Amino acid sequence: MEGLDILIKFGLIVVIFLISLVVAMYSTYAERKVAAFFQDRVGPNRAGPWGILQPLADGGKMFLKEEIIPTNATGFLFIVGPSLAILTACIGSAVIPWGQTVVIAGKSIPLQVTDINVGILYIFGVVSLGVYGIMIGGWASNNKYSLMGAIRAASQNISYEISMGLSIIALLLVTGTLSLGEIAQQQHGWHWNVIYQPVGFLLFLVCAFAETNRTPFDLPECETELVGGYHTEYSSMKLGFYLFAEYINMFISSAVMVTLYWGSYNYPGMDYMHELLGDTWAPLLGFGVMFMKTLLFIFFFMWIRWTIPRFRYDQLMDLGWKILIPLAIANIVVTGVVITFFK
Amino acid sequence: MSTFYFIAFLSIFFSILVISAKNPVHSILYLILTFFTFTIHYILMNAQFLAVVNFIVYMGAILVLFLYTLMLINLNKESEPVKPFMVKLAAVFGAGILAVALVSSLKVLTHTSDPVVLKNPNLGLVKNLGKVLFNEFLLPFEVSSVLLLSAMVGAVLLATKEKEPKPTI
Numbered sequence: 001m002e003g004l005d006i007l008i009k010f011g012l013i014v015v016i017f018l019i020s021l022v023v024a025m026y027s028t029y030a031e032r033k034v035a036a037f038f039q040d041r042v043g044p045n046r047a048g049p050w051g052i053l054q055p056l057a058d059g060g061k062m063f064l065k066e067e068i069i070p071t072n073a074t075g076f077l078f079i080v081g082p083s084l085a086i087l088t089a090c091i092g093s094a095v096i097p098w099g100q101t102v103v104i105a106g107k108s109i110p111l112q113v114t115d116i117n118v119g120i121l122y123i124f125g126v127v128s129l130g131v132y133g134i135m136i137g138g139w140a141s142n143n144k145y146s147l148m149g150a151i152r153a154a155s156q157n158i159s160y161e162i163s164m165g166l167s168i169i170a171l172l173l174v175t176g177t178l179s180l181g182e183i184a185q186q187q188h189g190w191h192w193n194v195i196y197q198p199v200g201f202l203l204f205l206v207c208a209f210a211e212t213n214r215t216p217f218d219l220p221e222c223e224t225e226l227v228g229g230y231h232t233e234y235s236s237m238k239l240g241f242y243l244f245a246e247y248i249n250m251f252i253s254s255a256v257m258v259t260l261y262w263g264s265y266n267y268p269g270m271d272y273m274h275e276l277l278g279d280t281w282a283p284l285l286g287f288g289v290m291f292m293k294t295l296l297f298i299f300f301f302m303w304i305r306w307t308i309p310r311f312r313y314d315q316l317m318d319l320g321w322k323i324l325i326p327l328a329i330a331n332i333v334v335t336g337v338v339i340t341f342f343k
Numbered sequence: 344m345s346t347f348y349f350i351a352f353l354s355i356f357f358s359i360l361v362i363s364a365k366n367p368v369h370s371i372l373y374l375i376l377t378f379f380t381f382t383i384h385y386i387l388m389n390a391q392f393l394a395v396v397n398f399i400v401y402m403g404a405i406l407v408l409f410l411y412t413l414m415l416i417n418l419n420k421e422s423e424p425v426k427p428f429m430v431k432l433a434a435v436f437g438a439g440i441l442a443v444a445l446v447s448s449l450k451v452l453t454h455t456s457d458p459v460v461l462k463n464p465n466l467g468l469v470k471n472l473g474k475v476l477f478n479e480f481l482l483p484f485e486v487s488s489v490l491l492l493s494a495m496v497g498a499v500l501l502a503t504k505e506k507e508p509k510p511t512i
Contacts, residue, residue: 121395128403
């Protein structure tokens with residue numbers, strides 16, 4: 001790799017990183033606005049016009065607050081917890097194809113940091129690693145409520161990872177590849193995978209809610225039972241990192257769902273637009289389409305949060321083990337039979 | 344090559360920390376790091392699929408369960424089981440014999456092949472691995488899956504409560 005290529009890759013990584021941070025920042029604002037809309041309120045409207053500077057004010061507050069490490073906490077692990085949470089949230093974006101190859105001044109730049117041939121499994125591994133941030137933080141706090149939150153997070157993640165993996169297997173039968181770049185390419189035009197895998201998509205969606213600890217599955221930080229769950233003892237920016245990690249996770253999982261099921265950067269009539277706009281602007285338009293779809297999914301996450309109440313813990317486990325896993329296995333069998341006999 | 348030796352050093356270093364750590368939760372965390380170095384070993388050998396599966400299954404699932412169980416158990420100094428001296432001695436002796444057996448079996452191997460350099464560098468990719476598993480080694484593969492299934496059924500059987508007999512009046 002030449003120096004210029006390395007520089008371009010580095011720039012791409014920085015841009016993607018910045019985009020995910022800004023999206024996460026404004027997700028907090030959007031969440032409060034969406035909640036206000038659903039509850040017939042105004043929402044934050046003091047900092048700047050329509051309150052759009054609210055995330056900056058929140059961030060500043062988080063940075064400036066007093067940092068407290070409880071006396072009985074395990075000091076080092078107490079800091080490792082939130083660091084790990086934010087790290088695992090950020091590295092998932094590396095394999096997501098954000099668009100087709102852009103040609104700028106005769107130089108083609110792929111809008112994907114790396115297209116490893118086990119892309120889906122990489123995402124899956126990052127997701128499964130994400131629970132350690134919560135577990136280590138919850139345990140190191142040396143608080144019963146935190147520990148309960150950590151334990152809930154662990155069992156919830158393990159349970160929903162299984163059905164998530166099984167729903168992906170059915171998708172792999174259709175696509176025949178593990179690379180996210182190729183999966184995105186195959187969904188050219190309107191051939192989106194959700195048409196072939198509607199049940200798989202629903203399963204994946206439910207599991208994504210559970211893996212990102214979003215309502216109705218936010219049992220690890222269930223404030224009615226556990227004070228604040230795993231982050232009860234956290235203050236200042238370490239708490240901020242936990243909350244921030246949740247929003248980045250939401251962004252990444254929305255992007256993954258768009259890539260796997262909702263056609264990634266593809267849209268009907270993209271060939272026509274490609275001829276019209278050329279090699280530079282058409283892929284950027286594709287990126288815009290992908291971004292809009294991702295934002296729609298983030299809105300969907302919020303919509304669910306302010307509509308459906310939280311599950312009870314036994315209901316959560318029943319749903320995971322007795323409904324989702326059998327459904328996912330049935331989905332694999334049906335997909336396999338259909339592919340064997342009709343292709 | 345030097346990367347291999349560095350990572351191998353880290354593997355051994357962390358595994359020593361696993362057994363020397365006083366707190367069981369800390370030893371699990373060191374074990375996670377040890378498995379992470381194994382993932383790097385797989386990547387060095389171009390076995391991306393194995394690397395990711397090791398990552399997901401061992402680091403992401405099994406060790407989470409380990410940690411989960413340890414967090415539930417009350418681990419105080421008082422509840423720590425104290426083994427008699429003879430049992431400890433027997434354990435050290437048995438492990439020593441195992442080490443001798445392993446070293447001697449590896450000594451035979453070093454004459455035929457270098458463990459660091461692979462004959463077929465693409466062996467670990469998904470396509471090749473799948474073809475080998477489902478053609479050459481189909482029977483052992485299926486048998487081991489049946490073994491896992493039976494273990495699972497056994498665990499469920501042990502975990503279910505026995506129905507209490509109805510009281511006879």
